[in-house]
Amino acid sequence: MPNTVLILEDSKTQALIIAGLFEKNGFKADFSHTRDDALHKLGTRGYALLVLDVFIGEENTLDHLDLYRSAAGDTPLAIMTAGRRDMPLAGSQALNKARRAHVDFLLPKPFDLNDIHQICAEAERIRRRKGPTKRILVIDDDAYTRIIYRSYLEEEGFYVAESTSVEDALVRLEITRVDAILIDLIMPGVGGMTGIKVIAATWPNVPIIAMTGYAQNPENLEKAISRGAVTALTKPFTKEVLVSELKRALSDDRIVEI
Known part of the structure; x- marks a missing residue:
């Protein structure tokens, strides 16, 4: 049926x-x-x-x-x-x-x-898609960036969901089960820095990869990791870097607590 x-x-x-x-x-x-x-x-x-x-x-x-x-x-x-x-x-x-x-x-x-x-x-x-696959949520207010990352990840066989903000991700009915999250640090609304803590509370044990285009402020990357991101990437980065970091994050054994 x-x-x-x-x-x-x-x-x-x-x-x-x-x-x-x-x-x-x-x-x-x-x-x-x-x-x-x-x-x-x-x-x-x-x-x-x-x-x-x-x-x-x-x-x-x-x-x-x-x-x-x-x-x-x-x-x-x-x-x-x-x-x-x-x-x-x-x-x-x-x-x-x-x-x-x-x-x-x-x-x-x-x-x-x-x-x-x-x-x-x-x-x-x-x-x-015919079978289980890892689901990646990309949170970024820039549409072009989301398109690029989605293309990178779907070429590698990942299922990709997109949101324009942390607030949007939390209310979207079709974004519930995720295996990893990519989040931009500089966005309107709650923003990525505070959003990391919100997301970590919503999806415990799901790895979060922070992203930022503001390389001149390395403190942001360090702060993101201190708030719960498993790693932080400076934009722009290549497909190889993204996929490598994502696979590394997903390879960790994580226990889902209910």
């Missing part, structure tokens, strides 16, 4: 509404209302996307992610949640837990057709 999404949602009304959004994006929808039924379906057929609500009755889906991953194989996985009134912090904590567990996409409720469109487009992009 290559164009079908499996939705785990205990509310039948909510499941139908969500299915309608996916159907408007060209996907068929299949439903499960319990963990056992969802695992059974995953074991008997293939899906283009698996969408899991965090709270199914009294159960937290995130506690059983390993079961879903094992049953779903390489199928991209999205987590959706609206939180719980009796647990005010549960929603945000669930989203952070999902991010740290390398879930592919986040869908905080309420979401709309445009949000689903982003998820569908990225799920299709992942499917076309």
Whole structure:
């Protein structure tokens, strides 16, 4: 079922509404209302996307992610949640837990057709790559720079996501699971220097490579490393340098804590 999404949602009304959004994006929808039924379906057929609500009755889906991953194989996985009134912090904590567990996409409720469109487009992009690959997030406000780095990395087989700022990276639904992050130090808004600390808290144990074009201020590079970057590169740098540093950062054994 290559164009079908499996939705785990205990509310039948909510499941139908969500299915309608996916159907408007060209996907068929299949439903499960319990963990056992969802695992059974995953074991008997293939899906283009698996969408899991965090709270199914009294159960937290995130506690059983390993079961879903094992049953779903390489199928991209999205987590959706609206939180719980009796647990005010549960929603945000669930989203952070999902991010740290390398879930592919986040869908905080309420979401709309445009949000689903982003998820569908990225799920299709992942499917076309046919198999797992390292995902690199490039955060830089300069479009030309992002194009160049994306070209370098995709030529080496990496999956690349882009953001224009730290703020943008944190709200984009399709940027959730990343294996390494390249971040420019001089950007509008939060900026890269403060952004390194924000990113390190959001994606613990994911290597961060800082970049800057201001070579005349070496203190910036040292400060970036002291704040959590594994290395810092001075622009412009060659494809060989970027790929070498990235592979070195990815080669370190890192334990993901949930």
